Amino acid sequence: MDRSSNHAPVRIRWARSADAATIVRLIRELAVFEKLEDHVRVTEADILRDGFGPQPRFECLLAEVDGVPAGFALFFPNYSTFEGRPGLYLEDIYVVPEARGSGVGRALMARLARIACERGWTRFDLSVLHWNPARAFYERLGFDHGADWLGYRLEGHALARLAEEGGET
Amino acid sequence: MDRSSNHAPVRIRWARSADAATIVRLIRELAVFEKLEDHVRVTEADILRDGFGPQPRFECLLAEVDGVPAGFALFFPNYSTFEGRPGLYLEDIYVVPEARGSGVGRALMARLARIACERGWTRFDLSVLHWNPARAFYERLGFDHGADWLGYRLEGHALARLAEEGGET
Numbered sequence: 229m230d231r232s233s234n235h236a237p238v239r240i241r242w243a244r245s246a247d248a249a250t251i252v253r254l255i256r257e258l259a260v261f262e263k264l265e266d267h268v269r270v271t272e273a274d275i276l277r278d279g280f281g282p283q284p285r286f287e288c289l290l291a292e293v294d295g296v297p298a299g300f301a302l303f304f305p306n307y308s309t310f311e312g313r314p315g316l317y318l319e320d321i322y323v324v325p326e327a328r329g330s331g332v333g334r335a336l337m338a339r340l341a342r343i344a345c346e347r348g349w350t351r352f353d354l355s356v357l358h359w360n361p362a363r364a365f366y367e368r369l370g371f372d373h374g375a376d377w378l379g380y381r382l383e384g385h386a387l388a389r390l391a392e393e394g395g396e397t
Numbered sequence: 398m399d400r401s402s403n404h405a406p407v408r409i410r411w412a413r414s415a416d417a418a419t420i421v422r423l424i425r426e427l428a429v430f431e432k433l434e435d436h437v438r439v440t441e442a443d444i445l446r447d448g449f450g451p452q453p454r455f456e457c458l459l460a461e462v463d464g465v466p467a468g469f470a471l472f473f474p475n476y477s478t479f480e481g482r483p484g485l486y487l488e489d490i491y492v493v494p495e496a497r498g499s500g501v502g503r504a505l506m507a508r509l510a511r512i513a514c515e516r517g518w519t520r521f522d523l524s525v526l527h528w529n530p531a532r533a534f535y536e537r538l539g540f541d542h543g544a545d546w547l548g549y550r551l552e553g554h555a556l557a558r559l560a561e562e563g564g565e566t
Contacts, residue, residue: 255479270478278476306475307447307455309471310437312443335562338560338563341551341562344556345556351556356546377525380541380542380543382510382541386539386540387513390538394510
C-alpha cells in the first residue's frame, strides 16, 4: 500500500448534463472566493445549453474525492494566429476548501495539459486575479506571467453603442 | 454628396478561403508591428484548415478600400461562466499603414460589436501590448482595462512535462 500520502484518491472525470447544478454551485463558490459574486447570472439552463447541447461552448472536468465533488475545471479552445494552432483557455478552476492541499488542483491541471497535448493544442492559458495565492501554484507548474499584455473589455451599453455603428456584412 | 470625409469608402466583408494568403501576410505584418515576428509559424494551410475547414477555429473579417485589403480582424468565441453566455474574443486586429487614420479600425471594431450583439454574446474582449498606441483607441470606444487580471501561459516543454502527470479520462 502506498503510504506516501494519506489522502483519498482523486478521480477526474468529464462532467455530464446531470452535473449542471453542481457546476453552477461551484461557479458561485469560485465567484465568492474572487469577491465577484454580484456578477454571477449563470443558471443551470445556461450550463445545460452551452455545455451539453448541440453547440457546446465549453468542456468541463469534475474532480471527485470519495465520490463527492471536490473541484472543477471549465475550458474552451482559443486560437493563436502566430502558431496557427488552437490553445486551451482555462476559464475556471476551483477546488472546494475541504479538499485543498490534497492534490486536486494539480490533478486537474495535469489532466488539462494532457488534453491539450493530445489534441495538438500548443498553449495552456488562464487569467488570475493579482491577489490570488494560486499564482504561486501556477508558477510552480511552469506557467509564465505575460506581463506585456493587458486585457481590455467592452460590454453593456458601450458594446451596444458601438454595435449601432456596425453595418451589415 | 457627403464631403465630411475625403476617404475612400471602407468595405468590411467576411474573409473566404481565397483570402488565406492575405490573412497570413497581414498576421505577419501585425507580428512585425508587435516585435514578435520570430514567433510566427502560421502557414496558409493552417488558415485554410482552421478558418475554412469542417471545424472552424476562428472567423475573420477583411476590410477593403478600393478593393485592396486594408486590414483584418480575426476572432472566436470565449465563454463567461458568470454571465452564462459566450463573448467575442478578438485575437487580432490590424490596419495596414497606408490606411491608418481613415476609419478602417473603427469600422472593423463596430462590425465586431454588431456581430457580438446579434449573436447574444455579452462581452467583447481583447489583449493589447502595454506600449501599443491602440490602447487609446480602444479606450475611446469604451473598452475598460481589467487591471486586476493577469494572464498566465504554459507552453512547450513545461506543458509536455505537466501533461505526463495527467491520467486518462
